[in-house]
Amino acid sequence: MGADENTIIRVENVSKTFSGKDGQVEALKNINLDIHQGDIFGIIGMSGAGKSTLVRCLNFLERPTEGHVFIDGKDLSGLNEKELRAERTQIAMIFQHFNLLMQRNVIDNVCFPMEILGISKAKARKRALELLEEVDLADKAKSYPAQLSGGQKQRVAIARALASDPKILLCDEATSALDPTTTKSILALLKEINEKHGITIVIITHAMSVVQEICNRVAIIDGGTLAETGTVLEVFSRPKSRAAMKLVYPDGGDTSVAEMKGRHCIRIVFSSNSSFEPVIGNMVLYCNAPVNILLADTRDIGGIAQGQMILQLPEDEQVAARMIAYLRERNLGVEELDGYVG
């Protein structure tokens, strides 16, 4: 890992051990990670893998037992309390359960980080209104969190997170408590923020669909270790580690990939609101050619129905291309798995 100009978060040999009543838990083991300026970086792993611990190490809500975290080149472990608090104003965070102040109305929630920064009340309110406009909630400024839906609460949390003009936004399972449609809209909002404000986003999730939807790079955490890291395309089309295979091919990475033969293997990922059986059937009817289903699998990840299939398409290039076009038209994620040509 050479020093990269673009690196905004560098995690160096980070380990975290919790010592509790029943012995010690090694939540993180020697993690090394580089996150670049402008990334939407996904951290994915099974429950208990250590994702939350890792993300909480990024703003030192959790102090690593060993190793260093550099934000913009600054070593967090070298900072005193006050400097650390100042640094945290630059690293915003949103949560699965939103964590809004229930006794403050929406606009006052958004003003809170600005109060911490000592920004004048008038200025803060003006900025808060702009932010609420941006997350499409200007009409709810005077409402209280208890009067909002989950998606609206997360929008408030996002507006609040932006209030301190952070350079990094950490999201710990920010969409796990939301339904698929709301999840999509929140992810779209995050993407917009990333593009518009150039904020680097780190997204913790256990749902593959989230990573696929917006991340450009991904790290897979398994049992406290970093199993794999790379671009989303790399990791998802050519998973190398067992943990990655387990996520990409939940039915067991050992068998499925090796069996694929033929030139046109594709992997289709179904988002929750697409019902896939008719789509494949219709595609076969429409293209008038058979496909070979090498693997079909659906499962429920965090309440989001997740499905994928690996299809072997006909040898005829034209037909294959038509099929891919047909699927893409229906908003399905299609990836060609040329790497596995047998």
Added chain:
Amino acid sequence: MLAEFWQEYGQMLAEGTGTTLYMTLASTLMAYVLGIPMGIILVVTAPGGLKPNAPVYKVMDFIVNIVRSIPFLILLIMIMPFTRLIVGQSYGSTATVVPLVVSAAPFIARMVESSLLEVDHGVIEAAQSMGADNWTIIWKVMLTEARTSLIVGATIALGTILGYSAMAGTVGGGGLGDIAIRYGYYRYETNVMLITVVLLVLLVQIMQAIGMKISKKLDKRITG
């Protein structure tokens, strides 16, 4: 008959009510001045708190437990020298405020502690992630988020302290308790005692109603 009764006892009962209210409100106020910081210290220094500090926590916890386990009347007699030192005498309504405060403060500290512990840890963590310091978290997150529960606690405290003040009346503390003992017990004037009981009940009811109304009004978690 009723007019005669008022003629004879009305002014005394009114004064007694005033004295009882004075003792109750003054003690509650002062007990809170002590109890809130004590409760905050308990929460903040507890293991897993904002600034864990085992010695401070253990000492505070110990003091609170000890004082709370001394029955009020015994405490009142025990600290009479201290009371005399502060107010110059050990009887009368102002003197009663001292043991009331000493006895109620630890009780209030516990109620404040439990109210603050109810605050969602996630919200505190969110504030920390924004770079809030501990003072900001105590003032703007913990105390604010817990305010409904704190007011309910204060209502309970008022009722309890009113009861204690009546108890103090039996040993010369003044107020309605004093009247009840003097007339009901020593002079067998049962109707005077009954009236004081009715007045005490009314006071508790009124305070209870006001407290609940305020806490509901301030609770923004209730929709509709």
